[in-house]
Amino acid sequence: MDNSDFGLENDLFLRACLRLPTPRTPVWMMRQAGRYLPEYRAVREQAGDFLTLCKTPELAAEVTVQPVEILGVDAAILFSDILVIPEAMGQKLWFEQGEGPRLAPPVRSMADVEGLAQPDPARDLGYVLDTIRLVLARLDGRVPLIGFSGAPWTLATYMVEGGSSRDFRTIKRVLYEEPETLHALLARLADAVADYLNAQIAAGAHAVQIFDSWAGALAAEDLEDFSLAYIRRVVERLTRTREGAPVPVIVFAKGAMVHLEKIAVTGCDVVGLDWTISLAEARRRIGARTALQGNLDPAALYASPARIRELVARTLASFGKGHGHVFNLGHGITPDVPPEHARAMIEAVKELSPAYHAD
Amino acid sequence: MDNSDFGLENDLFLRACLRLPTPRTPVWMMRQAGRYLPEYRAVREQAGDFLTLCKTPELAAEVTVQPVEILGVDAAILFSDILVIPEAMGQKLWFEQGEGPRLAPPVRSMADVEGLAQPDPARDLGYVLDTIRLVLARLDGRVPLIGFSGAPWTLATYMVEGGSSRDFRTIKRVLYEEPETLHALLARLADAVADYLNAQIAAGAHAVQIFDSWAGALAAEDLEDFSLAYIRRVVERLTRTREGAPVPVIVFAKGAMVHLEKIAVTGCDVVGLDWTISLAEARRRIGARTALQGNLDPAALYASPARIRELVARTLASFGKGHGHVFNLGHGITPDVPPEHARAMIEAVKELSPAYHAD
Numbered sequence: 001m002d003n004s005d006f007g008l009e010n011d012l013f014l015r016a017c018l019r020l021p022t023p024r025t026p027v028w029m030m031r032q033a034g035r036y037l038p039e040y041r042a043v044r045e046q047a048g049d050f051l052t053l054c055k056t057p058e059l060a061a062e063v064t065v066q067p068v069e070i071l072g073v074d075a076a077i078l079f080s081d082i083l084v085i086p087e088a089m090g091q092k093l094w095f096e097q098g099e100g101p102r103l104a105p106p107v108r109s110m111a112d113v114e115g116l117a118q119p120d121p122a123r124d125l126g127y128v129l130d131t132i133r134l135v136l137a138r139l140d141g142r143v144p145l146i147g148f149s150g151a152p153w154t155l156a157t158y159m160v161e162g163g164s165s166r167d168f169r170t171i172k173r174v175l176y177e178e179p180e181t182l183h184a185l186l187a188r189l190a191d192a193v194a195d196y197l198n199a200q201i202a203a204g205a206h207a208v209q210i211f212d213s214w215a216g217a218l219a220a221e222d223l224e225d226f227s228l229a230y231i232r233r234v235v236e237r238l239t240r241t242r243e244g245a246p247v248p249v250i251v252f253a254k255g256a257m258v259h260l261e262k263i264a265v266t267g268c269d270v271v272g273l274d275w276t277i278s279l280a281e282a283r284r285r286i287g288a289r290t291a292l293q294g295n296l297d298p299a300a301l302y303a304s305p306a307r308i309r310e311l312v313a314r315t316l317a318s319f320g321k322g323h324g325h326v327f328n329l330g331h332g333i334t335p336d337v338p339p340e341h342a343r344a345m346i347e348a349v350k351e352l353s354p355a356y357h358a359d
Numbered sequence: 360m361d362n363s364d365f366g367l368e369n370d371l372f373l374r375a376c377l378r379l380p381t382p383r384t385p386v387w388m389m390r391q392a393g394r395y396l397p398e399y400r401a402v403r404e405q406a407g408d409f410l411t412l413c414k415t416p417e418l419a420a421e422v423t424v425q426p427v428e429i430l431g432v433d434a435a436i437l438f439s440d441i442l443v444i445p446e447a448m449g450q451k452l453w454f455e456q457g458e459g460p461r462l463a464p465p466v467r468s469m470a471d472v473e474g475l476a477q478p479d480p481a482r483d484l485g486y487v488l489d490t491i492r493l494v495l496a497r498l499d500g501r502v503p504l505i506g507f508s509g510a511p512w513t514l515a516t517y518m519v520e521g522g523s524s525r526d527f528r529t530i531k532r533v534l535y536e537e538p539e540t541l542h543a544l545l546a547r548l549a550d551a552v553a554d555y556l557n558a559q560i561a562a563g564a565h566a567v568q569i570f571d572s573w574a575g576a577l578a579a580e581d582l583e584d585f586s587l588a589y590i591r592r593v594v595e596r597l598t599r600t601r602e603g604a605p606v607p608v609i610v611f612a613k614g615a616m617v618h619l620e621k622i623a624v625t626g627c628d629v630v631g632l633d634w635t636i637s638l639a640e641a642r643r644r645i646g647a648r649t650a651l652q653g654n655l656d657p658a659a660l661y662a663s664p665a666r667i668r669e670l671v672a673r674t675l676a677s678f679g680k681g682h683g684h685v686f687n688l689g690h691g692i693t694p695d696v697p698p699e700h701a702r703a704m705i706e707a708v709k710e711l712s713p714a715y716h717a718d
Contacts, residue, residue, distance in 0.1 A: 099526070167693050172658030175528045176666050219656040219689070220637040221673060258616045258636045278579040279562050297578040299531030307535050314580060 004343035006206065006245050010143045012204055012322040015074040016246035017270045019291050019324035021319075025316065025353035026074035027346050028146070031332030032067040039066050050095050053126045054080050061134035067133055068143055071343050072350075075144050075207070076135060078200070078208015081130055082150030082211060085192055086159045088119035095186035099163075106162035108174060113184045121191050121199030128196075132203040147205030149197050151212035151253070152189035153292065168217050175226060182226065190230040201239050201247050209250040209272070210234060227253065228262055233297035235267035250293055254331065257282075263287045275330030280316040291324035298329045298344065301337040305344035321356050365565065365604050367665075369502045372434040373565055374627045376607035378650050378683035384675065384712035386593070386705050387505070389611075390691030391426040392438040396698055400423050409454055413439050422492035425503055427604035429703050434503050435494060437559070439487055441570060442468045442507030444551055446577045447478035458522075465521035467533060478551050480558030487555075491562040506564030508556050510571035511548035511589035515541065527576050534585060540586065549589040553596035560598050560606050564689070568609040569593060569605070575614015586612065587621055603648035607619035611651055613690065618643075624647045634689030638649035638677040655704065657688045660696040664703035680715050689698045 006014050012026035034040055047053035052201050060119050064079040087093040091103040108112060118342075119125060122220030135145050158164070160171040174182050197208045215227050231251055237315055238248050252272030253263050262284040263271050273282050282292050300311045312327075319325040327349045331340060365373050371385035371611050393399055399422050406412035413419055423438040442460050446452040450462040465473060517523070519541075521531040532542050534662050556567045576620060592609055599606050611631030612622050622630050623645040632641050632653030641651050658669045671686075678684040686708045692701060 117365040168658055169661055169693070169695065170654070176659055176662035176670065216635055219634045219659075220640070221677070222656075255635065258640070274481070276575055276614065277576045280619070281579070297531070298582075299527055300535055300578075302528055302532040303535035309537065318580070323712075336528065 004335075005086060006144065008141050008144055008206075008244070010074055013288040013326060014090045014245075016247060016324060016326045017207060017250065017291050018246060021213060021323050021357070023354060023357055025319075025325050025329035025356065026348055027325050027349040028073040028075040028077065029329050029342065029345075032071070032073055032077060032342075033063045034333060034339045035335035036333055036342065037066055037070065037103070037186035039063075039070060050081070051093065054084065057127055057130035057134050059324070060127075060131040060174075061138060064131065064135045065138045066144075068139065070339065071167070071346050073346060075081075075146050076139060077146040077209070078128070078132060078135065078148060078205065080131070080148070082123060082148075082213075083158060085119065085149065085155055085189070085196060086129065088124035089116040089159075089188070090340050091159060095181050101158060103158055104162055106170070107159045108170065108181075109186060110178075110181045110184060113181060113188065116155040116185075118187060118188065119195065121196050125196060125199070129199055129203040129270060132205055136204045145204065146250075147197060147200030147210070147211055149193045149234075150229065151210050151215070152186045152193060152214050152234070153218070153250075154214045155189050155193070156201060157217070158183065158184050158236060159224040168214070175222065186226065186230045189236075191237075194234045198239050199236070201242055203243070205247070206242065207248040208238070209248065209252060212251070212253040212256070214255070215253035215309040218256075219257065223256060223259055227256075228259075228266055232266045246293075252293070260285050270326060272328070273330060279315065279325065280320065284345040287324065291326060292319065293326040293328050295328065295330035298331045298334055301329075301333065301345060302343045305342075307343060308341055308344045309352075312345055313352050316349070316353055316356055319356070323357065327353070365503065366602070367500050367503055367565075372505075372685060373503050373604075373607060375683060375685045376566060376603060376650050378653065378718070380682050382716055384684050384708055384715065386679075386708040387432040387434040387436065388426070388688050388692045388701065388704075389435060389436075391701075392422045392432070393433055393692060395692055395696045396425055396428060396429065397514060398422075398704045406688065408511035409440070410452065413443065416486055416489035416552040419486075419490040420497060423490065423494045423504075424497045427498065427559060429698065430705050432705060434505050435498060436493065436505040437487070437564070438490060439507070439574075441492070441507075441514060442517060443484060443487065444478065444509065444514055444548070444555060447483035448475040448518075448547075449565065450518060450553060450602060460517060462517055462655035463521055464543070465529070466518045466544060467529065467540075469540045469543060469672045472540060472547065473642050475544075477547065478554065480512040480555050482603070483556065486546070486554060488562040491559060491564055493643070495563045497616050503565035504563065505609075506559030508552045508567070508569055508593075510569050510574070510586065510610075511552060511593070512577070512586040513571050513573045514548050514552070515544050516543065516573050516576070526575070534581065538543075545589045546592075549592040550596075553593045556593070557598050560601055563601070564606070565601065566607040566609065567597070568611060569627075571612040571615070573614070574612035577615075579617065582615060582618055583621060584606065584667055587618075587625055587681060588616075591625045600695060607650075611652070614704055621642050625635070629685060631687070632688060632689060637680065638674065639682065644685065650685060650686040652687050653677065654687065654689035657693055660688075660692065660700045661672045663701075664700060666713075667700055668707040671704055673716055675708070675712055686712070694698045
């Protein structure tokens, strides 16, 4: 597999995902197409609102490619929102100023679950697939494109709560009182997510990431049954090749780093790390099984470029010598970070990481 | 030490903290004196506002004792707020409706740190010590009283940010850019917290808990230097006996369960667990070193009493046979929980736990 040909100018990200040798560590950032970039804000203003931006392939493709051109990251990630799946399943989706996403009506009973549509990605999420095709044309083989989806559990939290939640009161009531209802919802979501990611891969995504942003809300005893089992179900159904080349799968279960070994056996190629565990410890625990992605503290980007460089050095040293590390933040980049700080991080990775890949 | 005499009718909590044999598992709840109780809301209304309630010993003592009498918990915990320390150090403290606590002016430079007062608990926090004395009189030896404080790191986040924070932007900038300023603040806080807890112990608290509610906001590499080192400094300075009996120390570093072994060597008697790690795993990892406190998912209390009983059974089974388990939630009880659900949890612990303590 060491002679994988992805047909790209820069395939460092894909090779690192597969733990193949690379001359340096690749780097990208979760939420790299986002509000911290003035160029993004200009396109968003043009779109009018966030959801229109997601659904206008020309504009979504433009912001997807921006960080590649402005910052020099080693991969693009599709600009979209995880909640397009609940919308495609029949919930109304909107964003309220300062309140975050809203979904209505909430899904809270078995009848609600049975009333959900099973999305056909080509029909219901065609704008995402169009965006992917436009992005690929614009990237023109420079770097790979990462597709993504929310994980079933995380999507279910929004669908049941009707939006964001602080204490997950309603979904936890369903989980503990009517687990069969939640399992029915999660099963439908697993199929919808698998179909959606397969459509992204068929449209040309080179890799996919599954975001379980609220994994940490689950009790330790419930993580396997209500989160990881459905991630595994998604991963098992994925098309893992594209034009003969492997399509790596990344699983990021935020807040669940205690359970790293369990995340590593979901079938993924790469485990995403949040900032609460060192790369060194993660590598000791699961580095023989998967590649690792992460995990600079996103708040480190509020420090000066000189200090950011030192913190990049610390992060690279934590993983240490060898292959299979994709540099990233431990969570999405925040809106107030100056773009030159993000650039300082990316440049530091490029300058300092070759030492860890020398023979 | 097996014949420790605490002079209490019910010393199960203290004995479990010290891993001494008990006939059943003791139980209390973080935030047990709180809004979910109508009796609490009545007293709070009488006080007018939250801070007045904290500072009126008669009323604070009343709500401290309520859960002992209403729910039958095995320990009372002082009703107060962690931010009375920043206030005693010179910041103005107030609570804005729906916005949480505010502290002004924020502490952000070495000059700000040097301008802070070093509190004299008897003079500046006398109302807390008066509350403790009133509580002890009201409890009349029925159950022990737990004192508490925020940990230096958690207090520092509020002091630097000027209140609650989502991304800890300012304190992280100080941490990464001017670590010496943050260390100076944390050192002052460690001394203030130790003095405060020692005053609580001198006033009669039978045990103390240190809450590091925002430990999980720290990068793995920073946890030791900016959180645990200062908790250790507090614990080392504590008076660990009261009238000849040991005074157990509990450390609850929420969101940092990956680092359990490091928390266990802060010098504490008990490690508090949030809901993200099973008691079984925690016991395997550190149960030979400390007692464990926790960790039912607080959202489990939204389930029915019958289901709560099953979840209590699961939690007890996770710790398994033996001593050294203090039953609690994995975080504070939430305001919307029906009191009868809390009671169902407490009664289930009392009924189901003796089987785990039989010879």
